[in-house]
Amino acid sequence: MNAEPSRNPREVVEQVRRMVAGEGVRFADLFAPDGVLRYPFAPPGMPRELAGREEIAAYHGAAAGQRDMFAIEGVDVVVRDTDDPEVVVAEIEHHGRSQATGGPYRFRALGVIRVRDGQIVSYDDYMDPIAMAALLGRTPDLVAALSAA
Structure with a gap:
């Protein structure tokens, strides 16, 4: 299902929130066919850019197992015009329990999102790679990758 042309940037961000919360929204479906997803602070082994809805779908489909590493209890969003x-800045924070550490967590990312005709044409997703590694219980892997680089 593709984004409806009537959706404004704030409505699209609500769909992103629903996706993060596991409410049945497929992330790639929010993008224009030629939309671009960038991870400016990507850790080693993660792409810095995914171009096109199909590439975004393939990457996020393959990474879907990481979702099992944490139990999300809530997702909060603050949207700034x-x-x-066409552009909003969204602070998206989810919280719950990390399956990797057994403890509670809070994880926040910042998205600079451009929406045109109801679809994301560019999304710069600023995530903290150290916090992400801790959430997934992979801090030693991150340290090793950075040491090798």
């Missing part, structure tokens, strides 16, 4: 009506 910009002077460009």
Whole structure:
């Protein structure tokens, strides 16, 4: 299912929130066919850019197992408008229990999202790679990868 053309950027961010919360929204479906997803702070082994809905779907489909590493109890979003009506900045934070550590967690990411005709045309997803590694119980892997680089 593709995003409806009537959705404004704030409505699209709500769909992103629903996706993070596991409410049946497929992330790639929110993108335009030629939409771009970038991870400017990507850790080693993670792509910095995914171009096109199909590439985004393939990557996120393969990474779906990581979702089992944590039990999300809630997702909060703060959306900030910009002077460009197509662009919003979204702070998305989810919290719950990490299966890897057994303890509670909070994880926040910042998205700079451009929406045109109800679909994401660009999404710059700023995640903290150290916090992500801790959430997944992979801090030693991150340290090793950074040491090898």
